[in-house]
């Protein structure tokens with residue numbers, strides 16, 4: 729009976745490990761039982777930007793003269809080969825939307841602590857093109873929006889902002905070329921949800937800002953009360 733019980737326990741553990749591997753997604757080190765995704769030291773040591781406490785931060789400056797943003801934040805510093813890159817890779821390419829949800833919730837609790845709990849009415853993630861969505865199975869920005877929404881206790885919607893066409897890869901383009909590439913890619917499908925509202929636009933990582941700018945312009949055309957941006961990570 730004891731042996732049977734023991735082997736059942738092992739089986740259950742192996743079964744759970746199949747779905748919830750007990751290693752840290754940032755450093756591959758062991759994770760304590762009951763912890764989620766990250767080991768304790770990675771969770772503490774995540775390279776937080778603190779940009780929400782700094783109105784003139786690098787994300788805000790990126791959009792000066794381009795978009796009338798009320799707040800512009802990015803949660804973590806993205807560095808090549810670093811822990812944040814590893815987390816984003818899991819989120820985007822390893823079928824781990826929960827990375828976005830968990831980090832979104834953590835970000836929300838930090839934003840709340842610094843009085844941003846009542847600053848927004850609706851969270852809008854950057855949409856993926858439907859063909860990419862089918863391939864990946866989920867939109868990583870939806871996962872982040874869901875985590876932020878749970879943590880801030882405000883709604884999010886993937887139906888408000890739509891991508892109307894696919895874009896060419898942008899890695900070798902200049903900022904102006906990227907902007908042309910993105911123009912009229914996005915459209916507001918539900919303007920009644922935007923008008924007069926304080927919108928928080930959410931992305932996974934800010935690089936040039938061209939995608940956020942194109943989405944922001946589409947949102948501004950539907951007359952929100954305010955527009956703000958939050959990204960999970962900021963590339964230098």
Ligand SMILES: [Zn+2]
Nearest residue numbers: 752755767770
């Ligand atoms: Zn770790």
